[in-house]
Amino acid sequence: MQDADPAVHDYLHDRVGTLLDGLAAWVRVPSVSADPAHERDVTRSARWLQAHLRETGFPEVEEWDSDGLQTVFGCWPAEDPDAPTLLVYSHHDVRAVKDQEWQEVAPFAPALRQGRMYGRGTSDAKGQVLAHVWALRAHLEATGRGAPAVTLKYLIEGEEEVGSPHLADVVREHADRLAADVVVVSDTMLWSLEEPAVCTGVRGSLNAHLEVRGPRRDVHSGVVAGAAPNPLTELCRLAGLLHDDQGRITLPGFYDSVAEPTAEERRGMAAVPFDTDDWLDRTRSRSVQGEAGFGVLERVWTRPAAEVVTLLGGDPDDPARGVVPAVASADLTLRLVPDQKADTVMAQLRTWVAEQIRDGFAYELTTSPTNQDPYVTPPGHPALASLEDAMSRTLQRPAYRIRNGGGAPAALLAEVLGAPALFFGTGLPEDHWHDSDEKAEVQALVQGAETLAYLLEDLPRRLRA
């Protein structure tokens, strides 16, 4: 591996304060895409980013609306007309918060403590976006260039946390502007601060909402208990049948198109330093559950999963009325792996529910229009080697190959743009994405910017080789 470039390294380390000031200013904008009350804040967040890109030097900065919350597009052409094009995908919207559960800071009043910046969006994903911007600044400074070595494009959407409902339309509509040789999806996790590890794939996701109806209205439980159709009991029964006693998902055909990782990938994952207690601590997971025959990392990176993420029936928050409830509903999230397709799995789920639910119940099964297919970067692609080198150069150690348990629109971008997707994020499992007390490690942001600066420098050579 090459030595680190002192010019890149020193530039970034000297300007940490400025980087963090910018991140704090952006995090103060509560761009919660799921809450209509914050619609203007998502707009303000998009405007903040546009100003930041213009200030950095991007000659083209645009705001794309497309009926949704604003997507920011930026483009900085390379001087060399033959230079490859790199498209960066990420998002500037954030998840809702439960204010009362934040202990470190109020969610939109970021503060720096012991090398960490706390606040909603510090890690997911405003910090990741700014790592790209500062990588570019360091790249220009270190190389003395007036423009990046690659034509650099940013696509930073404002609806990722609500499932990217307009992203497919935006990408198709602007496919010419977004054309790229490589996409970098920046919304995934690092393995650790010390060990370089390149993420080579994401799981897909399928979100389904199942509403089961029993009595035609809530009925006094004393009157009918034992003879009425209880939608809660039935919904629990269905959820209970979703896994067998080996932790495998029971939808017929579900595993037919699950591609096993290659032997090389398995070896790669097995080489990743892993300690169960450490993982439990970092993910706050209490215990290890799941599919028999696979390790923890295989389960979360390469095996599909089905989780009930919400369930509601009866009057849990209200004074009890002692009724068999008329309705119960649940949200399911299925995580999919290559080569599963979200549409196919949804059809399997639909068939399974129809077959499993007992006569005498009514139900409705709906799905999100914004499900994601899984994606794996072509393992031999030179851009992947370039990213691997960049990471190794930053941390001065050989990089592992890992995957990401969550999803990203990599399959969509790769398909529409005809370009492979890489993954590079600056988050850690212990950063509390979606939860309270989200934080970003300053070290992760600076190291991430350094890695990305090396990628900008190295990519033209690799893709030409």
Add this chain to the structure above:
Amino acid sequence: MQDADPAVHDYLHDRVGTLLDGLAAWVRVPSVSADPAHERDVTRSARWLQAHLRETGFPEVEEWDSDGLQTVFGCWPAEDPDAPTLLVYSHHDVRAVKDQEWQEVAPFAPALRQGRMYGRGTSDAKGQVLAHVWALRAHLEATGRGAPAVTLKYLIEGEEEVGSPHLADVVREHADRLAADVVVVSDTMLWSLEEPAVCTGVRGSLNAHLEVRGPRRDVHSGVVAGAAPNPLTELCRLAGLLHDDQGRITLPGFYDSVAEPTAEERRGMAAVPFDTDDWLDRTRSRSVQGEAGFGVLERVWTRPAAEVVTLLGGDPDDPARGVVPAVASADLTLRLVPDQKADTVMAQLRTWVAEQIRDGFAYELTTSPTNQDPYVTPPGHPALASLEDAMSRTLQRPAYRIRNGGGAPAALLAEVLGAPALFFGTGLPEDHWHDSDEKAEVQALVQGAETLAYLLEDLPRRLRA
């Protein structure tokens, strides 16, 4: 059967308007015991009843507080010192409401429509209590007595709808004042307006709350899905295991002490006119579910049941945060039949959960201190025959024997006071107890008062015979 007494019948029919005016006035007091905001209303409701009893002529009217919401005690001694004593148990508190779901009237703005009075508490149980008061008035008028033929005691509590947390203490503390030869529990259902049917037993009830804990905090579902302990999935799995595929409850030992109804009781129940479609319509139950090998009435009257009545996990009402939730909880209601004991079944449930829940989850299983044991009136007791005659006399048809699917503190009262409990209610399954648009049939109230007037008249003769 004896002919109806025109004096009783005419007295009641002539005064329906006054009875309903009183009921409406009482229903306007929103005595919701589960809502601390209505604490003063429960007091106002108790005061209303006391004034009504004094106005009726009760020489002894008291309010018993006992750390809880007010219990009203009334006593009117018979002139004959050897006359038996009848204790009436019911309640003046009501269930919470969902205002927005009431179509007919606002819940506490009662109105009379087509022979029905709508409003919370019209049927459960203010209407039932007033049927007793008007029975007494008719009894005195028709017999020309200055005091009832039996020493009549009322115990009308204000906490029934929250599980009667102080009732056992109240009954034990005042056992001397409450001493009786027979108890009439008035908080059960009629079978229909036309067919006399005497309720001879109630199911017991056991309420349990199960909280399951998975991750130590909510965790991004992408990061851990497939390897984290999901408390919702586990809670569903447990609930799904609670019944086998024959609809039988799987707690070990659960059926050991379930007493089969006698052949006579089964014949009696089989004789009750029953039509499935009619039952579905009246109970709004959509379909018949339950234990194989038993009919609908056997299931709801003589077989135990286990129902999940609430379940909550994740963020069903909030913007989705995409997390595996840290906690999920459910309320279970078990309906018990002779000779099950709530304490024994709770111990069975505790053992079962401990055995079924998988390693790696934490949980807490709690129960209400106010569970009820089931109760059946001694089938040959002369008071039962007296009630049967009174009902037959009102409707001029022989009475069936039925049971009640819900619970009542009959076992407690019978045990502490050493007196058998009868059941007589004026509600119908289609009265929407606990649900929206609760109503009482005027005909049921008037017929009920007539039956109770005959019982007051007849009981001394029967008990002496």
